[in-house]
Amino acid sequence: MTKKSEIKKEILDEAYRRGYDYMPKKSWPCAPAVFAAVMDTLGYEDDPVINDVWKATIGFTGGTGNMAIGTCGAMDACMPLKGCISTCHHYKFFIVLPSLKKK
Numbered sequence: 001m002t003k004k005s006e007i008k009k010e011i012l013d014e015a016y017r018r019g020y021d022y023m024p025k026k027s028w029p030c031a032p033a034v035f036a037a038v039m040d041t042l043g044y045e046d047d048p049v050i051n052d053v054w055k056a057t058i059g060f061t062g063g064t065g066n067m068a069i070g071t072c073g074a075m076d077a078c079m080p081l082k083g084c085i086s087t088c089h090h091y092k093f094f095i096v097l098p099s100l101k102k103k
Helices: 003-026 030-041 048-060 078-087 090-094
Strands: none
Touching: 003 030, 030 048, 030 078, 048 078
């Protein structure tokens, strides 16, 4: 495994752990929990724009509009997530983040 792929795996593992913690411990629905877990792992927990986008992900809970049909809310949350990552210094995904060292 290369160093770059090890770093990606570490980031993905941290995002997974946070998402797993956010749902039951904070009682967050799936879509906001997935969005927050990834963005927090990437170091954007205090960014006001990211926090506003996070609030908007509540509409994806339970599938689009909480209708329990269509795409899963956690998957729906990946769309604004992808947009934020690609516009918010996406290079952070490829380096070791200080938040990962605080485990």
